[in-house]
Structures are given as structure tokens and as C-alpha cells.
Amino acid sequence: MALSSPAHMICFAHRGASGYEPENTLRSFSKALELGATWIECDVRKVENELVVFHDRTLSRLTGSSGWVGNQTIASLRALKVKGSEQIPLLSEVLALLKGKARAQLELKGAGSGDLLARYLNGMLSQGWAADSFLISSFDHEELALFKRACPAIPIGILLYGYPMNTPQMAQSLGAYSVHIDLETVTPKRVSTLHELGFKVFVYTVNEPTDISAMRAIGVDGVFSDYPDRVLSTQN
Ligand code: G3P
Ligand code: CA
Secondary structure, eight states: OOOOBTTBOEEEEETTTTTTSOTTSHHHHHHHHHTTOSEEEEEEEEETTEEEEOOOSBSHHHHSOOSBGGGSOHHHHHTSOBTTTBOOOBHHHHHHHHTTTOEEEEEEOSTTHHHHHHHHHHHHHHTTOOGGGEEEEESOHHHHHHHHHHOTTSOEEEEOSSOOTTHHHHHHHHTOSEEEEETTTOOHHHHHHHHHTTOEEEEEOOOSHHHHHHHHHTTOSEEEESOHHHHHTTOO
């Protein structure tokens, strides 16, 4: 799977073009496409037996409503508005928008999301979607392992808080394609060690032009940005 070259840093539009439009909404993903993004990142949760795109565990920050997302019905979630105007999208709606235009970096959030997403994406593969249209990540490495076991064809990336000493071993044991590191903890040494072991290195969340340049200088393979245009406009 050839995702990048040294001269080219992938840009994952983080929750869409979330610096400009309400995060994780069709409006935000459409804006990211308009800006030229070829990879979209979004957060996937299981609600009832459906996959919805929503970052938080609770409703308050984004909808002004209260309660846990996982305790809602799809009908009640779909009646809410993100930032007062946008419907919470189903994953199927997001993929329909991206089809033929951009690839999907799907982050598993919450228990039960891995197995359900694996079953869903196995269905997409059998309909002709390419496995490298997707890259699946999670901070929850157990959930990620459940995904990988049920859908081995699609690449996975381990998401890190901080930089645990056993990061390379974790990535190897999960069969990861990539390691996703916080901007706060990425270093040139960590990037080169992971590269020597054959992993791609993607860094989140990189919004400031100086940080975008710094990531390019240390040779990371890609960055997540709320402002994809800032990354894309400085590509070689
Ligand atoms: O995948 C990078 C980034 O999305 C992880 O953090 O909180 O934005 O989902 P968060
Ligand atoms: Ca995310």
C-alpha cells in the first residue's frame, strides 16, 4: 500500500475540515473535499446496531443535549443538531459522499465498534471497495485487535496518548501498518526508529504552519489537520 513518499506528506482532514465547519458532519467532509483532501478522518461509534460518526462519548459539547451517545436510539440522535445546524451522520452517508473522491481514516470510539465496523467493511469489500480505501485506528488497542481479527485485509494504525516504551512491540503484535503520535510527543528519533521497523508515522493534530513545516522536516508520513488547505498548499 503506497501511501506516501519522502517528498509528500499525507493530509488527513481531521473530523473533515473541522477548522471551518462543524466537526464530523457532511458539511465538514464536503468542505474537506472542496479543499482537495484525499483522506478524511472521522470518529465512529456504535449506536444500537448502527455506526454513527461522532467524536464525544456524551452529547453536551456538540449538541447541547445531555446523556451518553451510546445510550441513545438512532432516531433520537438523528433529531439532534450538531452546533445548531447539522445532523449527526451515519457512516454509510459519509462513505457515500467520499466514494471515488477520498479515502477514509476511521477511528474506533467505544466498546463494540471494532467488530461492527469489521462486519460493515467486509460488506463494502465484497461490493468492490479496495482495502486501501480505509485505514482504521483507535486508542483502544483491544478494540483495534478485534477489528483486525474480523477484517484482516484492511490496514490498522495504533493511536497513542504519550509514547509508551513498548510502542514498537505493540505495533508489531497488532500487525499495524502505522503509528499515530501526538504532536506533543513526536521526536525525530521516534520517527526514525518506527521507520526502520517498517511503520508509517502519522501525527495529530497539526494546525499551525510552523508545526506543519516541522513535521515535514522530520519526515513524518502524514499529519491530521483541522485545516487541510494549510497542509496541501505547502506540498511539493
Ligand atoms: O486520529 C487522530 C485524532 O483524531 C485522535 O484524537 O480526540 O481528535 O479523536 P481525537
Ligand atoms: Ca479522531
